[in-house]
Amino acid sequence: MVELILSEAAGAAHGGGALWSSPSWWVALAMTIFLAVLIWKKAPAALGAMLDKRIAEIKQQLSEAEQLRLDAESLKAEYEAKLADAAKEAGELRARAEAEAEALVAKAKDDATALIARRKQMAEDRIAAAEAQALSEVRTAAAKAATDAAAKLIADKHDAKADKALVDQAIAAVAKG
Template sequence: MVDLILSEAAGAAEHGGGSFLSSQSWWVALAMLIFFGILLWKKAPGSIGAMLDKRIADISKQLNEAEQLRLDAEALKAEYQAKLADATREAEEMRTRAEAEAEALVAKAKADATALIARRKQMAEDRIAAAEANALAEVRTAAAKAATEAAATLIAAKHDAAADKALVDQAIASVAKG
């Protein structure tokens, strides 16, 4: 720095700018030298260095805090991703169970409906069979009654006392033999 000031002063003297002390560059250079001297005397570079070191420490601390926050955020993200995976798995399990229960209910409903249909069919068949048996009994009764009436009419028309006596004699003979 001192070399710069001296070269400025020498340059001003060579160019005929007047005397060395009347040059404006000289006074600027002298003021700068005094300024830098005061800075050195007051230990400004040390305080500037300390201030910069403090600022570096603050920035380093902020970076460390930011890194810790990033790690915390990543851990929180991983935790929520695990919770989401668990919730998705639980939802899938619930859906699977619900489907299985629905299938079981449908199968039970089908079995119940089939059993109900079978019972109703059996009841209808039993009613039909009972109606058939009743109708058959009525037809037999009607046929027996008609046959009896026809036989009575034929007997009354073709049978007389002599035929009765022959039948009685025949019946007695069969009893006596046996």
């Protein structure tokens, strides 16, 4: 703006008309008066106060943002701790579940072994009973066969005369006795 005034002044000095007859000069003069009034009415101070207020608001927002960041970091640390605790608890649950599963498998094996032993004993008992029954049946069959054979031999070798002699001997033994 000052350059404009100087150029107008130089133009007037080199053969132009009066300096105040130029519209540019009047504009420059009006601007200078306007700026002087602004300075006299303390507009820069008001502008500075407005800027200071805005700076204070920005500082407050920055401090709030910093506090929010600290709160967020605190929450993050808290949730990381909770996550670590949850992971630890999950590991413990898994270990307990595995131990219980191993115990169940061991118990199942023991139960199966005991069941097999009971079934084996039952089978052996049945076999022994079947052997005893078969042995009894063989003895009965052998006794019957021997009785039948003896009866046949006696029937073949003894006649009525021999039977009479045996009966007489039995009666005599009873009579003595």
